[in-house]
C-alpha cells in the first residue's frame with residue numbers, strides 16, 4: 001500500500017540520547033535498546049471514517065519515537081497497517097449504501113494527507129490487511145495444524161485461537177479475567193459465542209457469510225481474517241520475531257495487543273514479542289472519549305480545511321504528556337497557535353540564547369518517556385529570552401529551528 005511523502009529532517013549535531021519509554025507489560029519506564037535496525041509496529045486505522053484527533057495524537061507519539069531513535073543514530077524499520085477489511089468498515093458502508101472498497105480507499109487517502117500535513121515520518125512499510133491475506137491464511141493453517149487453533153463445529157468455518165496455548169497470556173495488560181471478558185465484549189470480541197473453548201479465545205478466520213466479501217482460504221475455506229492475527233502476521237513478516245516497540249492507543253492494551261503478542265509468541269517461541277508496549281492516551285471532547293460510535297469526532301482534515309496550521313495542531317497535541325487521557329478544547333488549540341506564533345517570531349530574531357544548550361535540553365526531556373510538555377517549556381523559555389534580546393548567539397535561531405523540526409516535527 002502506498003505510504004505518504006516524507007518531510008525533510010534537518011541533520012543535528014551529534015549527541016542524541018538513549019530513549020526510555022513506559023512499557024505497559026513491565027508497568028514502568030525502561031530504556032529502549034534497539035538492535036540494528038530499530039523495529040516499531042504501530043496499529044493503524046480501520047478506514048471507515050476520517051482520522052480524528054485521537055489518531056493524530058497517537059501517530060505524533062510514535063513519530064517522536066521514530067525521530068528520537070534516528071537522532072540517536074539508529075536506523076528505524078517502522079511498519080503500520082491499515083485494517084482495510086473488518087466488521088466496522090462493512091457496517092458503515094452498508095449504512096451509507098456505499099461500496100466498502102471505495103469507502104476504505106477514500107478514508108485511507110485522507111489519512112495519508114493528514115499525516116503528511118502533520119509532518120509525520122511515513123512508515124517504511126504501510127500494509128493493508130487485504131494484501132496480507134495469503135500470509136494470514138498460511139499462518140492460521142499452521143496454528144490449526146499445531147493444535148493451538150480450532151474450527152467451530154457449527155458449519156460457519158470460523159477458526160479461533162486457543163488462548164491457553166500462550167503460557168504468559170495476560171502479562172501485557174495485567175487485567176483480571178472479569179475485566180478481560182468485559183473489554184473483549186466491548187472491543188470486537190465475542191465472549192458469549194457458543195462452542196468456544198474459552199470465552200476470551202479470539203477469532204482468527206471468519207468463514208464466508210452471505211453478502212460479505214471473502215477471499216480464498218485454501219484448506220480454511222473462503223473467508224476473511226481476524227484483527228489480532230492480521231497485526232501479528234504483518235509484524236512477523238516484515239520485522240521478524242521480536243520488535244522493539246508495539247504501539248497504539250491505550251484502547252488497544254486489551255484485547256488487541258495482548259492477543260497479537262500471544263499469537264506471535266506461540267508462532268515463534270520468543271517472549272516477549274515486543275520490548276516495549278507503548279500506548280497513547282485518548283483524546284476526549286466535552287468529557288467523553290472521542291469515538292466513532294459516540295459521533296463526537298474532531299477531524300484533523302476539518303481543522304485543516306478551516307485554515308488551522310497543522311503545526312499549531314501538532315503543538316496543541318504535544319502540550320500534554322502522550323500517556324494522559326485528555327480533552328480537546330478550543331483553548332488548547334488557541335494555546336498551540338499562540339505558541340507557534342511566538343516560536344516563529346523568536347526564530348526570526350538575529351540572535352538568541354545558546355542554541356546548543358536548548359538542543360541538549362529538548363533531547364534530555366524527550367528521552368525521558370517523551371516528556372513533550374517539558375521540551376515545550378524549554379523552547380518557550382528560549383523563545384521569550386530571544387524575543388527580549390537576551391541572547392547573543394547568532395547561530396542559535398537556525399540551530400533551534402533545526403531542533404524543533406528534527407525532534408518535535410515542528411517545521412515549515
Ligand code: ZN
Nearest residue numbers: 043044231256
Ligand atoms: Zn494492530
